[in-house]
Amino acid sequence: MKDYSEYFKAPSLKEARHRGKDDIHHIDDAYEIPADMVGIGKGQKYYIQTYGCQANERDSETLAGILESMGYEEATDIKEAQVVLLNTCAIRENAEEKVFGKIGYLKNLKRTHPDLIFGVCGCMTQEEVVVKKILEKYPQIDLIFGTHNIHRLPVLLKQAMLEKEMVLEVWSKEGDVIENLPSHRAHRYKAWVNIMYGCDKFCTYCIVPYTRGKERSRLKEEILEEVNELVQQGYKEITLLGQNVNSYGHDIYDDYNFASLLHDVSLTGIDRIRFTTSHPWEFSDDMIEAIATHDNIMPAIHLPVQSGNTEILKKMGRRYTREDYLTLFDKIKVRIPDCTITTDIIVGFPGETDEQFEDTMSLYEHCSYDLAYTFIYSPRDGTPAAKMKDDIDKHTKEQRLYRLNDLVTEKAYQNNLIYQDQIVEVLVEGTSKRDDTMLTGYTKHQKLVNFKGNNDHIGQIVKVKITEVKTWALKGEEVE
Numbered sequence: 001m002k003d004y005s006e007y008f009k010a011p012s013l014k015e016a017r018h019r020g021k022d023d024i025h026h027i028d029d030a031y032e033i034p035a036d037m038v039g040i041g042k043g044q045k046y047y048i049q050t051y052g053c054q055a056n057e058r059d060s061e062t063l064a065g066i067l068e069s070m071g072y073e074e075a076t077d078i079k080e081a082q083v084v085l086l087n088t089c090a091i092r093e094n095a096e097e098k099v100f101g102k103i104g105y106l107k108n109l110k111r112t113h114p115d116l117i118f119g120v121c122g123c124m125t126q127e128e129v130v131v132k133k134i135l136e137k138y139p140q141i142d143l144i145f146g147t148h149n150i151h152r153l154p155v156l157l158k159q160a161m162l163e164k165e166m167v168l169e170v171w172s173k174e175g176d177v178i179e180n181l182p183s184h185r186a187h188r189y190k191a192w193v194n195i196m197y198g199c200d201k202f203c204t205y206c207i208v209p210y211t212r213g214k215e216r217s218r219l220k221e222e223i224l225e226e227v228n229e230l231v232q233q234g235y236k237e238i239t240l241l242g243q244n245v246n247s248y249g250h251d252i253y254d255d256y257n258f259a260s261l262l263h264d265v266s267l268t269g270i271d272r273i274r275f276t277t278s279h280p281w282e283f284s285d286d287m288i289e290a291i292a293t294h295d296n297i298m299p300a301i302h303l304p305v306q307s308g309n310t311e312i313l314k315k316m317g318r319r320y321t322r323e324d325y326l327t328l329f330d331k332i333k334v335r336i337p338d339c340t341i342t343t344d345i346i347v348g349f350p351g352e353t354d355e356q357f358e359d360t361m362s363l364y365e366h367c368s369y370d371l372a373y374t375f376i377y378s379p380r381d382g383t384p385a386a387k388m389k390d391d392i393d394k395h396t397k398e399q400r401l402y403r404l405n406d407l408v409t410e411k412a413y414q415n416n417l418i419y420q421d422q423i424v425e426v427l428v429e430g431t432s433k434r435d436d437t438m439l440t441g442y443t444k445h446q447k448l449v450n451f452k453g454n455n456d457h458i459g460q461i462v463k464v465k466i467t468e469v470k471t472w473a474l475k476g477e478e479v480e
């Protein structure tokens with residue numbers, strides 16, 4: 001295959017794997033709009049399609065903010081847009097297939113709208129194999145940029161407008177923290193707040209440490225300022241985001257950590273605080289205390305276990321045993337009895353035997369999770385697990401997933417039954433998409449509630465009596 005690296009700034013997994021001792025730079029003035037790009041989007045529209053996790057959702061808000069600061073407006077239909085960005089996810093093969101399907105569809109759109117600027121960004125662009133495939137097969141793409149290059153969008157867009165060649169800029173560096181970027185938030189009452197970027201855990205199956213760079217924390221002052229602004233703007237709920245929030249602060253502070261941050265964020269007075277994702281490793285007692293003692297930290301924790309078998313956990317590089325996990329789980333439930341706990345599970349990891357899978361089932365029984373995101377293992381190029389023998393046939397993997405999902409559904413329903421006839425607090429997000437006579441929102445425990453209530457209460461926290469319990473949602477009526 002042709003070597004494009006001399007023409008473009010292309011990604012390198014080898015560079016992305018590197019973790020040096022260099023200080024992380026917190027940069028306030030990296031973002032600028034070139035003089036001739038100011039107002040360039042006036043009268044034009046953009047469309048961003050987001051795949052993957054909340055980190056990508058938050059990045060898309062930044063991309064939207066940048067485009068709007070150049071004058072573009074959001075398009076409701078992709079066909080109206082002059083700039084289309086796909087913010088991609090690389091976590092599993094099927095995530096990538098979806099994106100390639102969309103790229104195929106957009107090929108036709110580009111034919112009928114030749115002036116359209118078509119860009120691809122996000123985690124997939126950090127992978128060499130993906131960028132090579134795009135260069136070879138999808139010349140209709142005008143712009144490829146990586147997760148470390150978001151603040152460069154105005155400059156890259158300019159190049160894409162002026163040049164006939166595809167513009168490619170993907171830095172495989174460990175990463176900086178770029179502040180002061182504009183953003184257009186997706187929701188009016190709940191907001192994502194990044195507290196750290198990247199991941200240094202290198203679980204053997206996972207691509208994220210390569211696509212997102214080194215673990216690096218934002219300064220606590222920057223985070224608290226953002227939360228205070230959100231409070232002033234009327235936001236009721238924030239979710240603190242990081243691949244591993246437990247590691248917050250380790251890279252920049254000696255004696256300030258995630259528990260300290262939870263405490264300080266709680267004092268801003270925001271009604272609801274959530275966080276994701278907390279790794280079972282380094283989930284400290286101080287974190288449990290903070291959640292237990294502050295009323296505005298929600299009793300709902302996402303605690304991905306991945307497998308219930310210690311040997312598989314070791315092969316996954318997860319840094320805890322089945323027993324460690326159960327000890328932590330039980331400790332949380334003792335200190336915060338009403339806490340809901342959700343999880344992520346991978347089935348069919350290389351070498352997983354029937355007995356090892358049964359350990360996952362029995363752990364699930366014990367924990368009786370409120371919800372789980374379950375996945376069939378997907379080998380990711382460049383990760384250590386991809387070199388292990390993937391010896392479990394597709395049928396067995398699927399059967400394990402079906403059995404697990406049946407248990408997930410059963411437990412979700414059983415756990416919801418305690419809410420029948422109870423009064424719960426719901427942050428009203430708006431009218432239900434399926435039925436506009438119903439309002440919709442989430443409880444403290446992150447349960448979806450559809451209910452009859454007063455439309456004037458959208459954006460407020462109201463009391464709802466639960467009249468019907470379903471597996472994935474509760475139904476009710478507003479009281480008072």
Ligand code: SAH
Pocket residue numbers: 091092205206207208242243244277278279304306344345346375376377378379380
């Ligand atoms: N930082 C988070 C997870 C982010 S990825 C954490 O550590 O919990 C979200 C989930 O995707 C993971 O928890 C895992 O269950 C799943 N996942 C990641 N890589 C995968 C792969 N190669 N195959 C299948 N599932 C995977």
Ligand code: SF4
Pocket residue numbers: 199200201202203206207208209243244279
């Ligand atoms: Fe991936 Fe593990 Fe990091 Fe989570 S902690 S992002 S699963 S490497």
Ligand code: F3S
Pocket residue numbers: 051052053054055056088089090091122123207208211212
């Ligand atoms: Fe996907 Fe990247 Fe998130 S790979 S899950 S979008 S960090």
